[in-house]
Amino acid sequence: MYCYGTVTPDLFWLGDSDRRLALFENAYPIPRGVSYNAYLVMDEKTILMDTVDRSVGEQFFENLEACLKGRNLDYVVINHMEPDHCATLIDVILRYPGVTVVGNAKTMTMIDQFFDFDMTGQSLIVKEGDTLCTGRHTFTFAMAPMVHWPEAMVTYDMSDKVLFSADAFGTFGALSGNLFADQMDFEHDWLSDARRYYTNIVGKYGPQVQALLKKAANLDIQYICPLHGPIWRENVEWYIDKYQKWSTYTPEVKSVLVIYGSVYGHTENAALVLAGALSRRGVTNIAVHDASVTHLSELVSLCFQYSHIVLASATYNNGIFTPMETLLSDMKAHNVQNRTVAIIENGSWAPQAAKLMRAELEHMKNIRLLEQSVTLKSSVKEAQRVALEELADALVADLQG
Structure with missing residues (x-):
C-alpha cells in the first residue's frame, strides 16, 4: 500500500527508507538506516524529481502510481545518476513510455554507461540557467559538478521556491513518518549523521560545494528537498551555514x-x-x-x-x-x-x-x-x-x- 507524503499542495515525497542495509556505499555503517527520496510535482505537466534505489523500488512505484491517480508522467529529472537514486530509472521509462528524461550532457553519457536503452526522442538536455515550464511551475537548473559526481546538478522551482538539492544537504538515517527537519530534534538526533554523511561523501569537494553555495545565495529558498534525509522548510539558513563551515574546513568545536x-x-x-x-x-x-x-x-x-x-x-x-x-x-x-x-x-x-x-x-x-x-x-x-x-x-x- 502506498505511503507518500505531502510537501506542498502539489509537491509529493515518494521515497522510502531502508533499515536493513548495514553499509552505505558498502563502506559506511548506517545503524539508523537511510532514506531514498524522490519527489513528484503535479501540474499541467507532471514532473518526477529523481528515482530511488532498487531496494525500495516496489514502494516507490506504489507511491508514484497513487500520486498520479491515472495521469501520465511527462518528465523525470535526473539530478544525480548514482545508482541509489537511478537504479529504477529504466523501470520508470518502461512503465511510462512517453516520459521525457531531463538531465545535462554528462547525465546522458552516464545513462548510456549504466543501461542498455535507446533514449532517442525521450531526452531533454539542459544546461546552466535553462528553464522548464510545466504550467504553474517553472524550473531552472544549476550544475553542481563533483557534489559529489561530475554530472550532479540541482533543480530550483521558481514558483514555490523549492531547491531539489541532489546529494547536497542529505544525511544518513531512515525517516519515520515525519518528513520535515522541524518535526524532529535535528540538532540532537540527526546532526552527527548529517556531518558524517557530508564529510565522508562530499567532504573532499569543499571548493565545489562553495561554488554551489554561491549559486544558492542568489535564490530565495523556502524548501530544501535532498535525496537522503528530512526536508527543510524552517531555519533553512542554519543548515546552509553548516555546509558553509564544513565546505571551508572551519572547525565547529574549539577543543x-x-x-x-x-x-x-x-x-x-x-x-x-x-x-x-x-x-x-x-x-x-x-x-x-x-x-x-x-x-x-x-x-x-x-x-x-x-x-x-x-x-x-x-x-x-x-x-x-x-x-x-x-x-x-x-x-x-x-x-x-x-x-x-x-x-x-x-x-x-x-x-x-x-x-x-x-x-x-x-x-x-x-x-x-x-x-x-x-x-x-x-x-x-x-x-x-x-x-x-x-x-x-x-x-x-x-x-x-
Missing part, C-alpha cells in the same frame, strides 16, 4: 580531539593522561577515541568538527600502527585541512611512528604541526608524564592564542 592507536594499552594510557591534563587546565568538550574501535567515517567526521587533533600511535612493524595509518590515509583522501595537530609516538626499541606520521601530515593542506611531541618507550614513566603535561600546556596556549 581537542585525541585519537590513539594502541596495541597493549600503553599508548592509550598516554592519551588518557593527556586528556586529564587538558581537563585540569579548563579545556572542555575533549573527545578521545580508539582508532581500532571507532569507525573511520566517525573519525573523519570528528576531524572536521574539532580545531585541534592529537594523534597517538604505537610503532608497528617499524611503521605506523595499522588503524592509525589507515586514518591518516582517509584524512588525506577527504581533504582534512586547517587543523592544528600534535603527535605522540610509542616504540619499545625503535620509535618510528612520529616521523612517519609527520611525513603523512605534511602532504595535507594547511595542517600546522605543534613542535611539542611526546615519545614513549613501552610505557608512560615520570619523564613522559611531564612531557604530556607540557604538551597539554602547548595545546592550551594554542587554543587560547
Whole structure:
C-alpha cells in the first residue's frame, strides 16, 4: 500500500527508507538506516524529481502510481545518476513510455554507461540557467559538478521556491513518518549523521560545494528537498551555514580531539593522561577515541568538527600502527585541512611512528604541526608524564592564542 507524503499542495515525497542495509556505499555503517527520496510535482505537466534505489523500488512505484491517480508522467529529472537514486530509472521509462528524461550532457553519457536503452526522442538536455515550464511551475537548473559526481546538478522551482538539492544537504538515517527537519530534534538526533554523511561523501569537494553555495545565495529558498534525509522548510539558513563551515574546513568545536592507536594499552594510557591534563587546565568538550574501535567515517567526521587533533600511535612493524595509518590515509583522501595537530609516538626499541606520521601530515593542506611531541618507550614513566603535561600546556596556549 502506498505511503507518500505531502510537501506542498502539489509537491509529493515518494521515497522510502531502508533499515536493513548495514553499509552505505558498502563502506559506511548506517545503524539508523537511510532514506531514498524522490519527489513528484503535479501540474499541467507532471514532473518526477529523481528515482530511488532498487531496494525500495516496489514502494516507490506504489507511491508514484497513487500520486498520479491515472495521469501520465511527462518528465523525470535526473539530478544525480548514482545508482541509489537511478537504479529504477529504466523501470520508470518502461512503465511510462512517453516520459521525457531531463538531465545535462554528462547525465546522458552516464545513462548510456549504466543501461542498455535507446533514449532517442525521450531526452531533454539542459544546461546552466535553462528553464522548464510545466504550467504553474517553472524550473531552472544549476550544475553542481563533483557534489559529489561530475554530472550532479540541482533543480530550483521558481514558483514555490523549492531547491531539489541532489546529494547536497542529505544525511544518513531512515525517516519515520515525519518528513520535515522541524518535526524532529535535528540538532540532537540527526546532526552527527548529517556531518558524517557530508564529510565522508562530499567532504573532499569543499571548493565545489562553495561554488554551489554561491549559486544558492542568489535564490530565495523556502524548501530544501535532498535525496537522503528530512526536508527543510524552517531555519533553512542554519543548515546552509553548516555546509558553509564544513565546505571551508572551519572547525565547529574549539577543543581537542585525541585519537590513539594502541596495541597493549600503553599508548592509550598516554592519551588518557593527556586528556586529564587538558581537563585540569579548563579545556572542555575533549573527545578521545580508539582508532581500532571507532569507525573511520566517525573519525573523519570528528576531524572536521574539532580545531585541534592529537594523534597517538604505537610503532608497528617499524611503521605506523595499522588503524592509525589507515586514518591518516582517509584524512588525506577527504581533504582534512586547517587543523592544528600534535603527535605522540610509542616504540619499545625503535620509535618510528612520529616521523612517519609527520611525513603523512605534511602532504595535507594547511595542517600546522605543534613542535611539542611526546615519545614513549613501552610505557608512560615520570619523564613522559611531564612531557604530556607540557604538551597539554602547548595545546592550551594554542587554543587560547
